[in-house]
Amino acid sequence: MNWNRSIKLLQVHCQGEIGKVIVDGASEIPGATILEKMNHINEVDDSLRRFVTFEPRANVAMSVNLLLPPTRPGADAGFIVLQADRAHPMSGSNCICVVTALLESGRVAMTEPDTMVRLDTPVGLIVARARCSNGRCVSVSLDNVPCFVEVLDQIIETPRWGTIKTDIAFGGVYYAIVDVEQIQLDIAPRNARELAEAGIELKSLLAEQVSVQHPEISTINEIAYVMFRGREADGAVRTCTTLKPGRVDRSPCGTGSSANLAVLHARGEIAVGDSRISRSIIGGEFLAEAIGETTVGGHPAVLPRITGQAWIYGAEELRVDESDPFPSGFALSDTWGPQVEELK
Template sequence: MMFDQSLDILMVHAQGEIGNVIIGGAPEIPGATILEKMNHINEVDDSLRRFVCFEPRANVAMTVNLLLPPCRPDADAAFIVLQADRAHPMSGSNCICVVTALLETGRVKMVEPETIVRLDTAAGLITVRAECRDGRCLSVSLDNVPAFVAELDAAVETPKWGTIRADIAFGGVFYAQIDVDSIGLKIIPDHARALAEAGMELKTLLADQVTVQHPEIASLNEIAYVMFRDYQPDGSVITCTTLAPGRVDRSPCGTGSSANLAVLQARGQLKLQERRASRSIIGGTFLAEAVGETTVGGRPAVLPRITGSAWIYGRQQLRISPDDPFRAGFALSDTWGPLVGEL
């Protein structure tokens, strides 16, 4: 088969959450910064995102990361998170996938036992320490952008659950974090569908009732995800981040775990250098730690460190055919649910 134009993609997952990485063939994205490039994808031309994130080449329960040269001199590489709904500035599980791909393919030189990688993202510079042995990236510890609370116990009026409380916090994107028992569910595989539907319903309600704005990045002004949580007696937390068009994160969610650290700090329940385990709906684990304190736009913030592992499980080439009738992809309500009408 002749491939005149194609995308080269590494197939990667972090604790079960697919975070594939485009390593070749992507078009040039206009913009002087990674933030401008992300905004271009979201506001001007989303054809690449649709090509790699929609059927028939993809499914809703996955992410594709666009690997790019950095726009800042202190970074080794850059990436943009492409998902079914839009391009996003940062993701912990996807950052772990990207670093694993960079090191195990030699795009960034692996140094054993530890390699430091600096990533340019739309949310800011991410510094990563990767534990390496025998050519394998065993684990990734990422120093995320500062995480801070926008509002604790925000009241959300709902027709189904009455008034519930949400902690609104930033961990790379904005989250609404909600105790799962307030909607009468548990974070277990049997409740995944109900959790996803509840998260999408609450995200719509939050958009009408709660306003967010990053004090330093004007375009970060929406609650990206609803994350359900269940604190455990040992100090760990079980998390369930819900994503459009209506699914749950298979991983413990790195940016959500970062936002959770900010919430715990704001409530006086967190000590610096205290590691907290974040576990997913399928039992995957990240370790979350606040390694320092700072401020963002005058708000108290923590410096989160998230540690987890990823695995490269394959490689694929996606052929770009001008006459493909589904080059822009398609979505059906069997997987998209009611959000299919918003495309």
């Protein structure tokens, strides 16, 4: 069999959320920084993103992380999150997948019991501390970028649910965080389809009614996700992040947990040194800690630390074949949801 070119990936999941990692074979992405490379994918050439995130090579419930040489001094590696709608600047679960892949594949030297990994991302340097044992990465703690609230209790008018209140916060990307009882659902596996469709509907309404702009990074100017929030009897926060074209995050969502930490901090419900458990729709958990305070463009901000675990479950090699009839892939509404036509 003639394989002139192929792309190699490690198959990784973080608390059930698939975050594959491209380790070899990707074409070079133009740009002097990881941010510029992400912008190139989103604005100039998204062929790699579509190739690895759409059928027949992929499915709706997954992301793919592109490993890159770092452009920031002192970083061990760079990465960009590739999803069905676009390339995104940061994801906690995907970051944990990347750290695990780097260490367990030997691309970054593992030392036991702890290894520090510095990741160059479009939003800044992420410092990860991995706890390691017997050649395995048994947990990863991410020191995320500063996270802040844009607005609390933003009013959104909706045809289905009337007036909805949402907290708009930055956790590495922008989130709209909605208390789930406002849409008459709870966060449970049986409601995943309804939650996904509700989140995508709200995201469209938010785009019409709310504008955001990161004070330091001009190209981060949209609400990326709607995250539904519930509260558990043991004090944990139940999370359900919804992603285009219509699915839910299987993990507790690291950037969403960071954004929610900023909300709790802004409301005076937590202080530096406090923590909350974030629990996913399927019961996976992250620990979200407030480890410091700062400001971003005049916004009071919190410094979050997110701790979780990922598992490498396999490896794959995708053949790049010019005769393949679907180089840009495809998506069908039977599994991808009714908003499939909104994909870029």
